Each structure stands twice: as structure tokens, then as C-alpha cells.
Amino acid sequence: QQQVKQSPQSLIVQKGGISIINCAYENTAFDYFPWYQQFPGKGPALLIAIRPDVSEKKEGRFTISFNKSAKQFSLHIMDSQPGDSATYFCAADRGSTLGRLYFGRGTQLTVWP
Amino acid sequence: EPEVTQTPSHQVTQMGQEVILRCVPISNHLYFYWYRQILGQKVEFLVSFYNNEISEKSEIFDDQFSVERPDGSNFTLKIRSTKLEDSAMYFCASSGHGELFFGEGSRLTVL
Numbered sequence: 001q002q003q004v005k006q007s008p009q010s011l012i013v014q015k016g017g018i019s020i021i022n023c024a025y026e027n028t029a030f031d032y033f034p035w036y037q038q039f040p041g042k043g044p045a046l047l048i049a050i051r052p053d054v055s056e057k058k059e060g061r062f063t064i065s066f067n068k069s070a071k072q073f074s075l076h077i078m079d080s081q082p083g084d085s086a087t088y089f090c091a092a093d094r095g096s097t098l099g100r101l102y103f104g105r106g107t108q109l110t111v112w113p
Numbered sequence: 114e115p116e117v118t119q120t121p122s123h124q125v126t127q128m129g130q131e132v133i134l135r136c137v138p139i140s141n142h143l144y145f146y147w148y149r150q151i152l153g154q155k156v157e158f159l160v161s162f163y164n165n166e167i168s169e170k171s172e173i174f175d176d177q178f179s180v181e182r183p184d185g186s187n188f189t190l191k192i193r194s195t196k197l198e199d200s201a202m203y204f205c206a207s208s209g210h211g212e213l214f215f216g217e218g219s220r221l222t223v224l
Contacts, residue, residue, distance in 0.1 A: 032211070036156075043117075043204050043215030044156060089156060099144055099208050100169055103156040 003027055004092050006104025013111050019077040021107045023090035026071065030092040034101070035064065035075045038087045047088070048075070080111045115139040117216035119205050125222045129194050134219045136188045136205030145188045146206040146213065147180065149173070156204065162188065195223045 006023045013019045025033075032051055036044035050057045050064040050073065057064045063076040077084055087108050091101040118137045126132050138145050147159040161168040162180055179191045188207075192199055202218040 034212075036215075041217070043206075043217050045215065046212050049212075091156075099146055099161055099206070099211075099213055100158050100171075101148075101156075101213065102158070105155045 003102040004090060004104045006090050006107060008107060009105065010108045011110070013080045013109065015080060015082060015111055015113050017080050017111075019080045019084070019109055019111070020074060021088055021090070021109070022072065022074045023092075023104050024070075024072045025092050025102075027092070027094070027102075028071070029094045030102075032093040033064070033066065033073050034091050034093070035062075036089045036091060036103075038089065038106075044089060077109075080109075082111045082113050085109055085111050115214075117205055117207055117214050119203075119216035119219050121219055122217070123220040123222070125224065126195055128197055128223055132192045132195055132199075132221060134190045134192075134203050134205075134221070136190075136207075136216060137186055138188055138205065138207030139209070139214055140186075142207035142209045142214075144168075144208045145180075145182070146208075147190045148204045148206060148215070149201040150204065150218075151201045159190075159203075192221075195221075197223050199223050 034049035035047045037047045038044045048059050048062045052068050061078045066073045087106045089106045090104040120135045145162040150156045160170040160174045177193045181189050200223045204218045205216045206213040
């Protein structure tokens with residue numbers, strides 16, 4: 001059972017462009033939605049996270065948009081840079097489960113210079 | 114910046130052998146986790162550990178797996194009798210109030 005669905009699987013963006021990665025979830029008990037960035041050979045690192053009481057959260061060039069009724073959330077990377085090239089995972093968590101994250105399958109982002 | 118450290122970075126073992134993966138969580142964290150990532154696939158939860166006992170485990174975490182915090186600093190994952198399908202990257206994570214901090218992982222290759 002795939003609790004969190006992520007698309008696209010891979011994404012190629014020109015430097016300066018906008019990268020958009022989408023996720024959808026099924027379990028309405030989820031109340032925490034983080035995005036993780038993973039470089040080759042490294043562990044996932046928290047990039048930005050949102051809770052369902054807000055529809056958008058912005059940190060620098062990274063923005064999460066959250067649509068509770070559609071059970072969807074997305075990551076937007078503005079002014080994408082070659083250094084942003086990495087794998088991005090969305091995830092979801094229920095407050096009662098103390099860190100049991102359900103990850104999406106990941107999006108491999110390549111930003112061309 | 115505090116970090117989660119894992120050893121070994123890579124271990125190769127024969128099928129049926131026991132493997133212990135070690136982790137040193139961030140010092141003031143209270144919650145500890147193991148996740149795994151099979152090559153090219155998503156990161157999957159294995160187990161969470163709090164107050165010296167397992168809080169939750171997934172269906173992957175069967176009787177072949179065990180976790181331990183033997184000395185108050187290390188957090189270990191033991192696989193009793195490895196199978197080919199245990200080949201994966203194993204990530205340890207710890208948290209204090211919510212955000213999970215992941216280590217760089219231990220790659221396990223079972224031959």
C-alpha cells in the first residue's frame with residue numbers, strides 16, 4: 001500500500017527555472033508533511049516541512065503548497081540552481097507515531113547550467 | 114553542527130551471517146529510528162525506539178531484526194541471519210522534538 005505518491009520520478013530543469021514536485025496522500029490522519037533532500041552517498045536532510053493548518057510555507061527559494069481537501073502537497077524550487085540537483089522525497093507523518101515517516105518514491109532533479 | 118554518525122559505511126557479508134550496524138545519535142535526542150533504502154527505491158521505516166524500548170515497528174522488522182541501546186550512546190541494529198533481500202542502505206535517525214536527523218547510512222551488501 002503506497003501511502004504517499006510522488007511525481008514525477010525524474011525532472012530536468014534549466015538553471016533559473018522553477019522545479020515542481022507533487023505528492024498525494026491517502027491517510028487523513030497525517031498531520032506533518034516534510035520534504036527531504038538527498039545527495040548521492042548521503043542521508044536524507046530535512047529541507048522544509050508544513051502542517052495542514054496552513055496552505056503555504058516559504059523558506060528562501062523553496063515553497064510548499066498544501067491542499068488539504070485534495071490531499072496533495074507540492075514543492076516548488078524557484079530560480080533552480082545546479083547545486084539543487086539531488087533526489088527529493090516527500091513524506092508524511094501522523095502525530096501519534098513519533099517519527100514514522102511514510103516516504104514517497106523520490107524525484108531525481110537535474111538542473112542544467 | 115551535531116550529527117548522527119553511522120558505522121560501518123559499507124559492509125559485505127555472506128547470506129546467513131549476522132550483521133550489526135552501529136549508530137551514534139545526536140547526544141540530547143530521545144527518539145531513535147532505523148530506516149532502509151533499497152537501491153533506487155524509497156526510504157522505508159523499520160523501527161522507532163524510545164525510553165529503551167521499541168515504540169513501533171513495520172512489517173519489514175521481523176524476528177531477524179533487533180535493536181539495542183547498549184551503553185547510552187550507541188544505537189544498534191542487528192540482523193540475525195542475513196538474506197539477499199536485506200541488501201540496502203540502512204539509515205539511522207534521531208530526533209528531539211520532531212525533526213528527524215539522518216545519518217549518512219550504512220550500505221549492506223549480502224552475497
